[in-house]
Amino acid sequence: MQEAIMTNSIFKNKMLGVLLLAVLSLSACAKKDSSSVRVAGRTTNTGTTSGGGVSQGGTTTSGTCGTSSAGKIFDQYASPQFETQVKNFVSATLDPQSLGTVSGNINDRTGVDLFATFKFDSAGSLIPAESNMLIKIFDSYANQVYQGQVIQPYSVSFSQASEGMIDRNTRQFQVKFRDGYGEIIFQGAYDNSIAEGTVYYQNYTAVSGYQPASGTLGNFRMYACSLIK
Template identity: 60%
Template structure:
């Protein structure tokens, strides 16, 4: 099916707005998020150190277990701290769909179960319906939210439960879950402290997450 001139024009305007607003989330410190659509092709982001034998195992998923219609709404509410959510395309909560959320995390804990905040990171890649399309000779990249350091967290190696919080002036995002010898999984919640013009700070459950333990828990 051909894309009409009108649809191309609308997509172009939305993408240009998204790219221009990426500067709203400039990196101010090691714990401040960097958000935007990259101008360079997306590449697999291997964690710095982990025991996974395959690089593809570094990729985790944030999804909606029930695949409800609220997933897209929650994703757009989450990014409204740094971007007008109307500039995102559609996003599926189905873990197997083309659109959705990938994440690359590394949660490092010391022997006492406390998070080593400066060595704990997360990169969230939101693949909306625009990602992968071509516009003016460039491939549109996913919208990314990255934290290069965490704020706080703990792990209980007996019950195999953990909590990790990333925090900055835009808000908080929290990963809370459990793990076994294969998978780490749980819920991702967020609490925004700011919002772009026309919106109010939002909060809620972004979705469920699933990742290989060897990549996520360190």
């Protein structure tokens, strides 16, 4: 029994070591080029983990608008397929095998946090330069400490959107983020408290050994006052 535990510990340390080397050599610079507005990568911090990390429970319909600026991307059925879709999504900028396990359950320790602002003008058209999005993927490696380095979540961010529109009568909206790596589309509706819907993606490229992927990333939920401007 002790031998099995020791073997698992050695294997885990080796995996964290390989991941840390990848982080320091690749992700610290982030994936970015002149044709894109996307920045993707994983960084490390010196110190000890503070625990948690992912927004436990995410955004719910209880409480008041603005209680939290963080939303969630999740699977309403907590399907194992969610992890596959997340790994397919990041394959535009990262070898999916470098990502740990990710749960679609909104209450689990691992998961996906969403920070975003969608700014529209009085006619309902999106103002791209004032709209942005940050996805933080808290996989099973995030917040672990290896040789004094705390492994951070894998993040994908867009400093501005591409296009979008909102109908303030039906309270429905669609926003697209697009660059040289692909596009991400948020399609949803909102009320006086919550904005929610579905996130779709279509990759234009992929890392070596993979083909460009597309599909449904998951459901999203966020306080309307934080998202819709």
